[in-house]
Amino acid sequence: MKTNKHIQDIIREAALSRDKAAKRELLIKSGGSRSWFYDAIKKYKEIGEAFFIHKNKNNKHAQKRTHMQALEISRIFRDEYLNCNFRDFMRYLKADKRYDYQWVSYSYIYNILRSKNHCSKLAHKKTIKLLAKEEELKNRPQSLLVPSSATERAKENIHIARPRTQRRGHVVEADATFWRFSDEEIWALHGYIDEASGEVLGLYFDHQETTEGYFNALKPVLKNYGTFEVLRTDKRRTFWSEKKESSPEDSWIQFAFVAKNLGIDIQSSISPQFKPRIERLWKTIKGTITTFMEQNKVTNINEANLVLPKFVEYLNNHVVTLQKDFTTNSFKKFEGDLNIILGHKSIRVVARDLTVTYEKEKYFICNFTTPLNIPRREIMIIQCCDGNLIASLGDNYYSMIEFDNEMLYKSKVVLENEGVKPEDMPQKIKSISVWAQSNFIFFKKKYSSWYKKHSY
Structure with a gap:
């Protein structure tokens, strides 16, 4: 040539x-x-x-990248966006009106920051180890250096990728992770992700990993997408117990009871590889959530939960790579009352004076304002998400009125009119499952037939 x-x-x-x-x-x-x-x-x-001699030999390119620009970009990342990954830093840098860097590309940002030994929050463990070894080799005397190939240094035991399901809404993964908001506060972030598409469905902050946190994260999932078929989780007591393996309705697990009635099959495993999408999502979120919260000036956990829907939209539109090759959509529209369905449920026994005790307070189970004559009967108490209390028995639900002299008089009138004496009170009903005695309002016939086959 x-x-x-x-x-x-x-x-x-x-x-x-x-x-x-x-x-x-x-x-x-x-x-x-x-x-x-x-x-x-x-x-x-x-x-x-x-x-x-070429005519443009001594001419300077209009968009030539100078050394000072590289130093300034490195300084901006170090001082203002150190908790951000490289791709999000590029977006914020382009949008920042204080600087004129709308022309930067990801490769340019990546090469500059890597040359300055900056590491992305989304960097693989292999990359972090290589950077640490390179830094160690730089500080080691030349006489102690041992030649080694890059291939040998990059060897890692990587798990085989788990194949995705082909139906959107067929499998959903749930988990929680802890995120440090400040030196004094650490919050638990609960989340759900669709396994087929990789779409983030719902997030919620709580001070600890709790059942209530999982319920609050489930609300936007049921509201915006509907019910799904399978939920993959770890073996936390929120989802799993040894008793549940033999009889799910006897497990006394709040989440398992709700999931069973919604037709959701909970599959639990102790292995993180059982739910790899949500585990990988936490690493992605931790690389971008700190900067996002700073941009929205979040100061407490309540403000953080208010901006989380906006953060979920940002993740699905800009950060997460959504899969488009799923064949069908298995999400089913949900029309139940989330205030009741996701409430806390417990079993109480009605006393002889027709009252039940809940959190050291006495209540009457009333049909409108008349106490029900159901002494020594087991009944389900539901504390709704808004804090109100209702009672559920069979296919009906009733209001709960606090104990006072007026209601006590009404209860005595009811007992006298019925001619019931204390010794003739009906005995306590024994059943295989106390949970099975309650049938929520959302299982009534007015709802679709899809719910009927999942009710007790």
């Missing part, structure tokens, strides 16, 4: 030669056209060696 130097030597030799045959041989060697060859000889004779 002929280089520029070879072409220049051919043109110089042809300009000095007067032999036409020799010029024809040089033309063939140059590989150019006849007109170009003789034009080059003519211009070389006119201006000499200046003919070989």
